[in-house]
Every structure is written in C-alpha cells, then in structure tokens.
Amino acid sequence: MVGRARGGPARDGGDRAVALIELTPGPEQGRTLLRTLEACNAARTVVAEEARARGAAGAVALQRRLYRALRDEYGLPAQLAVRVISTVASDFRRARGAPPRYAPHEPFPFDERTASFKGLEEVSLLTLDGRARVGIRVAGYAPGGAGRAPGQADLRYEGGRFSLIVALSQPAARADGAGTGRAGGGAIPAANDNDEERARDTRAEGSEAMTVVAQPATAGRARLGRPVAPTIAVVNRKGGSGKSTTTINLAGALAERGLAVLIVDLDGQASLTRLLLPEEPVPEGYAIGSRLQHPGKGLADLARPAFPGVHVVPGDTTIDQAGRALSGNAAAMLRLRGLLAGLEPGRYDAILLDTPPDLGFSTTSALLSADLALIPTMVAQPDLDALADVLLHQEEQVLAGGASRLLIVPNNLRHDGHDRRQLPALREAYGAIVAEPIPMGAPVKDAHALGQPVVRVVRRAPVADAYRALACRVLEEVSDVG
Ligand SMILES: Nc1ncnc2c1ncn2[C@@H]1O[C@H](COP(=O)(O)OP(=O)(O)O)[C@@H](O)[C@H]1O
Ligand SMILES: [Mg+2]
Numbered sequence: 001m002v003g004r005a006r007g008g009p010a011r012d013g014g015d016r017a018v019a020l021i022e023l024t025p026g027p028e029q030g031r032t033l034l035r036t037l038e039a040c041n042a043a044r045t046v047v048a049e050e051a052r053a054r055g056a057a058g059a060v061a062l063q064r065r066l067y068r069a070l071r072d073e074y075g076l077p078a079q080l081a082v083r084v085i086s087t088v089a090s091d092f093r094r095a096r097g098a099p100p101r102y103a104p105h106e107p108f109p110f111d112e113r114t115a116s117f118k119g120l121e122e123v124s125l126l127t128l129d130g131r132a133r134v135g136i137r138v139a140g141y142a143p144g145g146a147g148r149a150p151g152q153a154d155l156r157y158e159g160g161r162f163s164l165i166v167a168l169s170q171p172a173a174r175a176d177g178a179g180t181g182r183a184g185g186g187a188i189p190a191a192n193d194n195d196e197e198r199a200r201d202t203r204a205e206g207s208e209a210m211t212v213v214a215q216p217a218t219a220g221r222a223r224l225g226r227p228v229a230p231t232i233a234v235v236n237r238k239g240g241s242g243k244s245t246t247t248i249n250l251a252g253a254l255a256e257r258g259l260a261v262l263i264v265d266l267d268g269q270a271s272l273t274r275l276l277l278p279e280e281p282v283p284e285g286y287a288i289g290s291r292l293q294h295p296g297k298g299l300a301d302l303a304r305p306a307f308p309g310v311h312v313v314p315g316d317t318t319i320d321q322a323g324r325a326l327s328g329n330a331a332a333m334l335r336l337r338g339l340l341a342g343l344e345p346g347r348y349d350a351i352l353l354d355t356p357p358d359l360g361f362s363t364t365s366a367l368l369s370a371d372l373a374l375i376p377t378m379v380a381q382p383d384l385d386a387l388a389d390v391l392l393h394q395e396e397q398v399l400a401g402g403a404s405r406l407l408i409v410p411n412n413l414r415h416d417g418h419d420r421r422q423l424p425a426l427r428e429a430y431g432a433i434v435a436e437p438i439p440m441g442a443p444v445k446d447a448h449a450l451g452q453p454v455v456r457v458v459r460r461a462p463v464a465d466a467y468r469a470l471a472c473r474v475l476e477e478v479s480d481v482g
Helices: 027-054 059-074 078-094 219-224 243-256 271-276 288-293 318-325 330-341 361-369 381-399 417-433 442-449 462-477
Strands: 016-024 108-110 115-118 122-127 130-143 153-158 161-171 231-234 261-265 304-307 310-313 350-354 372-377 405-410
Touching: 027 059, 027 078, 027 108, 027 122, 027 130, 027 153, 059 078, 059 381, 078 108, 078 381, 078 417, 122 417, 130 161, 130 417, 231 243, 231 361, 243 261, 243 271, 243 310, 243 350, 243 372, 243 442, 243 462, 261 271, 271 310, 288 318, 288 330, 318 361, 330 361, 361 381, 372 381, 372 462, 381 405, 381 417, 405 417, 405 462, 442 462
Parallel strands: 231 350, 231 372, 261 310, 261 350, 372 405
Antiparallel strands: 016 130, 016 161, 108 153, 115 122, 122 130, 153 161, 304 310
16 A cells, blocks of 8 residues: 655754665566666656756656656556656755656666565566566665655666665664664664654554655644544546545445545546535635635534535535635645644544545645545546646655545446456556556446435445445544554
8 A cells, every 4th residue: 555654855953764675686588677777867867858958857747748658659658657746846845946867777766656565575666567576685774764755666777687675664773783773574663653643654454565755744834733533635637537536425325334424626627515405506705716715714614414424515616716816825735734623523534525626726636635635547548648747747746745545446347358458458567556446336326316325325335335345445544643
C-alpha cells in the first residue's frame, strides 16, 4: 500500500539513516534495469529542456505537453512517465529555476508507486518491460537521509552494479546495525511520533511496504489542525468516472458497519446532493460556498441527514463563487481543512468529499484536507491516460501537506473481455494502489433513483459486496489516522 509520510523532503536534522540495498539482478534483468535507468534519464533531460525553454516547470503543464511523448518515444510505463515529470519539476523548484542536468546513469528516485519491497528478499521495480522482481541484499546503513523525499528509493548504477538507497525513518545511530530499519514487511517507528500531525510510516499490506522518511509537522500545519475524522477525497478530473456514485455507495457501506459518515458535496453541480436530498433548497448563508468565504461560522449546522448513519453538507454553485472570489488567495484552499477540523470531535467516524470533474479550487481544497485520495476510474484507454493528470495533481498536494495516500478504484467494469483485459494493465502501471474493481451494476442506478446506496436497496448484489470490500480497504488505508 501507499503510506507516505506527509509533506516533502525532510527538512529537519541530517541524522536520518539510509539503507544501502544491493540488487542482485540476473543478466537479463540487469539489462532491463540499465535500459530503464537510461530511458528515465533521457526522458528527464527532455523534460528539463522543455521546462527551461518555457521558463516554468509546473508539473501539470509539463505533463500535458510531454506525457504522450515519454510514453511513446521512450517506452516509459505510465507511472514512470509521471515520476520522470514530477521529479524534474521538483528538481527545478529546488534549483530555483536553474535547469537540472541528468547524466545517463544519474540515480533515479523511485517512489512507492514504482518500487515496492516484497519482504526482505525482493524488490519489485517498474521497468520498460513491466514490473521486475529483483533480489536484494541489505548492505548496510549510513547517515544521509535528510533531503530525501518520503518513499524515495534511488536506483544507482555504479561499477556495473545496481543498488537502491532507501531513506529510513529513524536516526542513523539507531538504525545502524540494529537491523530494525528493514526495507519491507513492516512499519518502521516514526522518529517523531508525538507530533500533533503524526508523521506517517508505511504500514505493511501483505508484504507490500516501503520505508519512508518520517516528516515532522510544520508549525503552521499543526496550528491549522486536521479534520476530526479520517477524510477521503474522491477525485478525478473526468466527469462520469463515478465520483458521486462511489461517494454515496462507500458512505452506505461504511454506515452499514455502524460508522457515522459525513459527506461534503464540493461539486458546484451538486449531483450528489440532488440524489440524496432532492427536495431541500439551501437557504442563503447556509451554503458551503458562503462558509468557505466566511469560515468563522463553521460547518456543523449545514449537515443534513440523508439516510441512516450518513449526513450530507449540500453542494451548490456558491462553491464555484467562493473559488472565484478567493482565487489569488492560495491559503484559501486550506479553509475547507480548517472547517473540517472545527467540527465536533467524535461526531463523525469518516468524512467523504465529493468533488467536481476538474482540478480546481474544490478538488485542491479536498486533497489538502484528506488523508486518502480515492480515484474512481473507468478502464478504457482514454480514462487511464487521463489518470496521469490527477496523479500529478495529487502528488503536488502531498508536497503541500495533503492526502498522502492514494487508491485507484476501477469502476463500472463491464463483464466483457475488454474491461477485464484492461485491469492487468492498470495493475501493471500502478501496482498495489489499485483496489478491487466495482462492477457495472444495474442496482446502482435503481438505488440512485431511490436516493439510496446499493447496500440499502439490494443487499445481496455483487456490486453491493464490491462496495463493502471497498469500505474495508479504505478503512485499512486510514486505520492509523488519529
Ligand atoms: N458501478 C456502476 N454501475 C453502474 N452505473 C454506474 C456505476 N458507477 C457509476 N455509474 C453511473 O455512471 C454515471 C456517472 O457516475 P457519477 O458518479 O455521476 O460520475 P461523476 O461523479 O464522476 O461525474 C451515473 O449515471 C452513474 O449512475
Ligand atoms: Mg459527480
């Protein structure tokens, strides 16, 4: 699973440890790794060139221009293409605009989407030829983890040998020789457990785990507080991908388990609100947008009961007005988070944020408030291509302290061969962050018509069970959120 520490590279003391992990690829694997490293660096050079030429390195803009080329000309799998662009963008930021240079064998920073440890013996690395399971041997520990981004594992090629440098979450003194800084199979103690915003360690999911650098909260974020319950942002810039449907049905499955759920409809088109609260107009001053413009009034009195266990803060066009009125005020994107932090503690067990089909004010606010980003997607090729944008945007919000975990939910899966065949490709590209799919199910629409989630209408349908399984997975993902 993806469990990234919050925030960007560690900014505190330089005493974190890195694990030096030797790779033991066979000859064929070695050639694949080398071609992959060279392709990534050639691609990074092209991206850096483009950023220099444009005088800007916004990852989203770069991605729009270059993603296709990186896929087609360098043969990069989707996640590596995304990784190439985001690493160049952040190198640019760090170098304050001086174009970074990438030698053919420059170490390449894999993250937990592109590399995952399989126990203590193997690492699965995304390559030009798909995922390769490569043998590993922990060679030792050293200081030097400071400045490494959470979840980062640098692939190095030196003297004909491959190694990974993996940032650990504890000081060198403790990791050194103690054998606790393991590269898989379990969480590594956070260095700074008692921060108000705890640094998150990777939790093991099966044997899937990645060591990460613990990230202490910045003073600003600690003051801002965090939502009173685990918060899940349901996002995808594609309309019709199933955001609102997933939100309603996930809420239903969570409520079935006895949890109190709050849904906040952040889509100005308010389709979720129209489904769940059909007849209730929102009086002036009680709209979500007005509370974002005047956050002092809080959010609590906006929530209305929808079905047992679930309340909804209705959406309407005021949220778009708020987005326009506050544009230019970057900090305003943190207001939603502040409002969710101001709710009564213990009132809700989970908060779900439904968002519009874009990556604007609402979606960014949602990602900055959330612990987990849930991305429902259909699995046709254009849908999968569009995912890359969303992932980049999420990654950027992580750097600002936003949702650090990610779950892709293949949605509306037809039984035909095409959709089934696409699934392995999605797993190939994104690995363990792909959840079990939600099938296309007639009961979904029947339930919609009744303003209900499937689990309350057709309890025994396969699609109802799929939402139950999703609820289970989501709870696992946020189980350590305080
Ligand atoms: N698993 C599913 N089975 C059947 N229909 C679905 C499923 N998921 C979504 N839909 C339908 O697809 C349409 C778009 O879904 P919606 O949730 O409104 O997308 P979004 O909120 O991303 O725009 C809706 O008509 C919805 O009923
Ligand atoms: Mg919607």
